[in-house]
Amino acid sequence: MPEGHTLHRLAKLHQRRLAGGVVRVSSPQGKFAAGAARVDGQLLVRAEAWGKHLLHHYESGLVVHVHLGLYGKFTEGLVPMGEPVGQVRMRIFGGGPGEAPGFGTDLRGPTACEVYTDAEVAALTDRLGPDPLRRGADPDRAWQRIHRSRRPIGALLMDQQVLAGVGNVYRAELLFRHGISPQRPGTALSAGEWDAMWTDLVALMGVGVRVGKMVVVRPEHDRGEPSYAVDRPRTYVYRRPGSACRVCGTPVAHSVLEARNLFWCPSCQAG
Structure with missing residues (x-):
């Protein structure tokens, strides 16, 4: 989607x-x-x-x-x-x-x-949460729902009533970039972690608007195994189950969370 x-x-x-x-x-x-x-x-x-x-x-x-x-x-x-x-x-x-x-x-x-x-x-x-690409969007609106919820952060990020515009790719890659397990409850996320994630998401999605592609891998990791599709930039974990993590080499894990495919690195996103 x-x-x-x-x-x-x-x-x-x-x-x-x-x-x-x-x-x-x-x-x-x-x-x-x-x-x-x-x-x-x-x-x-x-x-x-x-x-x-x-x-x-x-x-x-x-x-x-x-x-x-x-x-x-x-x-x-x-x-x-x-x-x-x-x-x-x-x-x-x-x-x-x-x-x-x-x-x-x-x-x-x-x-x-x-x-x-x-x-x-x-x-x-x-009924929509804040959109990181809209000027004046208030990340605190999303935070107020996240830090009160025991749902996994991997599910909350995909809930359009919490945060508007984020789908499976940005969800997976954002959590990897911040070393956060997708299974961590929203109540266990700190305000500082959320602030850093929001700032990163605004920047990543802004790049997506400008170039028309999701560019999520940092330059120092943009090597090795090619992307999951010929017309897509590399990802850290999205659609890479069983492949070596680009940072630590651990096989990327896969499961299903609230009926959506979930990808993460068990080492880089432990806990």
Whole structure:
């Protein structure tokens, strides 16, 4: 599932290429036809991300909310875009014939693509934890929930009501970088440890927004066994079960925590 940096990259792209102009919105697949008709031909005021949610704000006050889920993906192109290929839930574009070349994007396979009111957006954001990529995000909101909970920190980091935007990769790599066992209860985490983790997470996810990839391995450890996929940077533990830890050589461990795969180094993250 795409993590928060992917949604923030998309929001920045849509803000730069579509916001401030009138856009055409359709649903070639038909599943979003009624929603598309409500915003088609309107001025797109701004695009923003909050955790794993993308929000398109229109001049009417309506907001298109997108959650990519496991399979959702945007593909971009220039106007005219040609016939839709595959199951396109939403097509949105600005500009076109007779103007400077426009920009368009097709959305396929999202978990959610729906029209919200401002009140519904507020209800969504109120139940999300702080997003490390949003200016002014308050890490103390997450800390207040973490240090009162006996749930494992590995589970708390993935709870979007505690912390918005963090998924399995950032969870695994952040805990490794700070030498914290994913099984440690939230109540056993110190305020200093959380402050260091938040600062690191803001920096790591910021890099993800800028370069479009999760770069989590420190330069001095960026060697040896290749990444788990040809188009991904190396990781310390994520998707490396049984492989030697890049720091200590201990085989990376794997288990399942709250129905999600968990990876860690038993030596570097002991206790």
